[in-house]
Amino acid sequence: MITLLKRLLGSAAVLVVVLVLNFFLFRIMPGDPLTGIVDPRFSPEAKQQLAAQWGLDRPISEQFVVYIREMLSFRFGLSMMTGVPVWDELKNRVPNTVALLLPALVLSSALGLWLGVKAALRRGSIIERVVLLSGAISFSFPSFFVQLLLLMCFAYLWPIFPLRGTTSIPPPAGIAYLFDYIWHMALPVFSLVILGFGGFALYIRNMMVKAMGEDYVLMARARGLPYSRVVWNHAFRGILPPVLTILLLSLPGVVSGAVITETVFSLNGVGRFLLEATNSHDYPAAGAAFFLLALLTVACNLGADIMYVLVDPRVRRESSRG
Amino acid sequence: MSAFGRVGRVERVERAGRSEKITLEIQDLSITYRGGGKEVFAVKNCSFSISRGDVIGLVGESGSGKTSVLMAIPRLLPTGTLVHGRILLGGQDITKRGERAMNELRWSRVALVPQGAMNSFTPHLTIERHITEVLNFHMKMSGRDGKSRASELIGTVGLERDILTRYAHELSGGQKQRAALALALACDPDFLLADEPTTALDVITQKEVLETISGLVRERDMGLLLVTHDLPIAAGVCDTLIVMKDGSIVERGNSRQLIMAPKQAYTCELIEAIREMEGGHA
Numbered sequence: 001m002i003t004l005l006k007r008l009l010g011s012a013a014v015l016v017v018v019l020v021l022n023f024f025l026f027r028i029m030p031g032d033p034l035t036g037i038v039d040p041r042f043s044p045e046a047k048q049q050l051a052a053q054w055g056l057d058r059p060i061s062e063q064f065v066v067y068i069r070e071m072l073s074f075r076f077g078l079s080m081m082t083g084v085p086v087w088d089e090l091k092n093r094v095p096n097t098v099a100l101l102l103p104a105l106v107l108s109s110a111l112g113l114w115l116g117v118k119a120a121l122r123r124g125s126i127i128e129r130v131v132l133l134s135g136a137i138s139f140s141f142p143s144f145f146v147q148l149l150l151l152m153c154f155a156y157l158w159p160i161f162p163l164r165g166t167t168s169i170p171p172p173a174g175i176a177y178l179f180d181y182i183w184h185m186a187l188p189v190f191s192l193v194i195l196g197f198g199g200f201a202l203y204i205r206n207m208m209v210k211a212m213g214e215d216y217v218l219m220a221r222a223r224g225l226p227y228s229r230v231v232w233n234h235a236f237r238g239i240l241p242p243v244l245t246i247l248l249l250s251l252p253g254v255v256s257g258a259v260i261t262e263t264v265f266s267l268n269g270v271g272r273f274l275l276e277a278t279n280s281h282d283y284p285a286a287g288a289a290f291f292l293l294a295l296l297t298v299a300c301n302l303g304a305d306i307m308y309v310l311v312d313p314r315v316r317r318e319s320s321r322g
Numbered sequence: 323m324s325a326f327g328r329v330g331r332v333e334r335v336e337r338a339g340r341s342e343k344i345t346l347e348i349q350d351l352s353i354t355y356r357g358g359g360k361e362v363f364a365v366k367n368c369s370f371s372i373s374r375g376d377v378i379g380l381v382g383e384s385g386s387g388k389t390s391v392l393m394a395i396p397r398l399l400p401t402g403t404l405v406h407g408r409i410l411l412g413g414q415d416i417t418k419r420g421e422r423a424m425n426e427l428r429w430s431r432v433a434l435v436p437q438g439a440m441n442s443f444t445p446h447l448t449i450e451r452h453i454t455e456v457l458n459f460h461m462k463m464s465g466r467d468g469k470s471r472a473s474e475l476i477g478t479v480g481l482e483r484d485i486l487t488r489y490a491h492e493l494s495g496g497q498k499q500r501a502a503l504a505l506a507l508a509c510d511p512d513f514l515l516a517d518e519p520t521t522a523l524d525v526i527t528q529k530e531v532l533e534t535i536s537g538l539v540r541e542r543d544m545g546l547l548l549v550t551h552d553l554p555i556a557a558g559v560c561d562t563l564i565v566m567k568d569g570s571i572v573e574r575g576n577s578r579q580l581i582m583a584p585k586q587a588y589t590c591e592l593i594e595a596i597r598e599m600e601g602g603h604a
Contacts, residue, residue, distance in 0.1 A: 215441035216442055219436055219442040219443075223428060224424075224456070234447075313489070314445065317489070
């Protein structure tokens with residue numbers, strides 16, 4: 001319990017640092033929201049009026065107080081790009097990002113896990129070679145390259161998937177909308193799966209190869225236990241804590257990676273919103289997106305710690321003692 | 323259940339009601355390890371037999387092939403290892419058995435006390451879970467019966483009951499070795515294969531663990547094959563000694579006679595080396 005409290009306090013401290021840096025970094029960066037406006041019809045007076053409307057004419061300390069209040073209340077203020085509350089902008093985009101990342105994460109983890117374990121159990125087989133190759137591809141190719149290649153192959157040369165967007169224009173009604181949505185999301189999700197499963201499979205394979213060589217696994221076999229029990233209850237159960245940790249800690253990276261995927265496939269998600277907000281110095285929008293990303297990272301770190309305790313009875317016992 | 327499994331179970335029932343000695347026979351066993359394009363002979367034409375009630379020591383220096391022989395019996399040698407010869411358990415050649423049929427023999431007929439029990443327990447399972455798992459699989463004993471039997475076994479090897487709720491890393495070396503013995507006895511096997519069971523233990527704990535093993539083996543009329551490089555330990559526990567060198571058996575005989583009047587030069591060397599060490603320590 002004390003350990004958990006310490007972790008919670010640590011996480012809170014990290015969030016405070018992120019909140020402060022998030023405010024000042026954007027303001028230190030060259031340019032401001034007004035320099036982005038290049039329309040010649042915008043007079044200096046009009047720009048002044050806009051600055052007053054966005055609160056940029058107030059002292060920095062006052063802006064900081066307003067920023068903290070907005071962030072902690074999760075209202076996030078008004079987007080300078082659209083004039084719409086940032087929370088509303090995020091609400092519209094979050095479902096698309098979740099629809100992209102959740103299936104990609106689940107499928108790549110499941111495929112990586114299955115292939116990784118199979119590769120470890122069948123050394124020298126085709127499966128092991130596939131895992132080693134896919135792992136190398138995951139680590140060697142930039143995601144945008146693979147995604148552009150997929151777009152070229154399956155949306156341009158052989159157009160079985162749409163080139164861009166989350167729905168057709170105009171979007172169909174009823175159940176057809178759902179199919180249309182899935183059709184649009186299929187290629188981006190597929191791209192993330194083939195980019196993600198290899199590294200995970202390679203990691204699982206390496207861990208399982210080591211685990212299967214442990215004396216306790218040989219002894220589990222010596223005890224005449226069924227092979228599946230030896231593999232899953234003894235070997236895999238032993239590597240589960242680090243596997244779950246890796247999975248949870250990769251989540252913020254996957255969300256950050258959504259910036260590229262959503263941009264390549266022109267998806268209306270949080271990642272693309274973050275990129276546009278940063279480019280146009282939309283302080284409230286970019287601040288909110290980065291704050292939420294930091295929150296997710298901290299939550300995943302905390303989740304990994306808690307998960308470690310839950311899946312490893314030895315750590316659980318040590319924690320309850322200490 | 324497979325045909326071999328049925329035979330195994332029938333045999334267990336039959337042997338319970340008969341006083342006949344079940345024998346484990348090793349006939350012309352040869353073991354060759356393969357790896358990196360090379361073949362390494364570990365054991366050459368090794369033959370011996372052990373019956374229930376026998377206590378046999380397999381001795382020799384490191385690399386003489388004794389652990390390979392021991393691991394060949396429950397068929398736990400690394401994949402790709404070439405094994406020739408026959409291993410007969412109760413007259414049946416177990417080298418021909420499928421993996422599932424072999425699993426029915428492992429632990430219920432032939433159990434293992436490993437070298438350095440330190441790493442032989444699955445780290446995330448309690449000692450009790452290890453024992454109840456084999457009881458559940460081999461004896462179909464679950465729940466309260468399993469826990470009660472685990473408690474009884476742990477008491478048999480001279481450990482406190484609270485050991486059951488602990489993980490291996492929470493035990494001392496001697497406690498782990500005793501817990502490994504309790505686990506090996508769980509299914510009341512015909513034969514116990516002990517691979518250097520006292521390595522890494524202090525002298526007093528070594529003596530206690532060996533006394534516990536030999537006492538329980540004799541009490542339960544099991545066969546014990548003790549693999550060790552420590553000739554005095556083997557001589558103190560075993561009735562018969564088999565001396566191995568470079569994968570072959572060089573001498574065998576009654577422990578006392580073999581120590582007092584060795585026939586082979588290698589056995590003489592082994593005994594002499596020990597005497598020198600003891601003299602040096604003294």
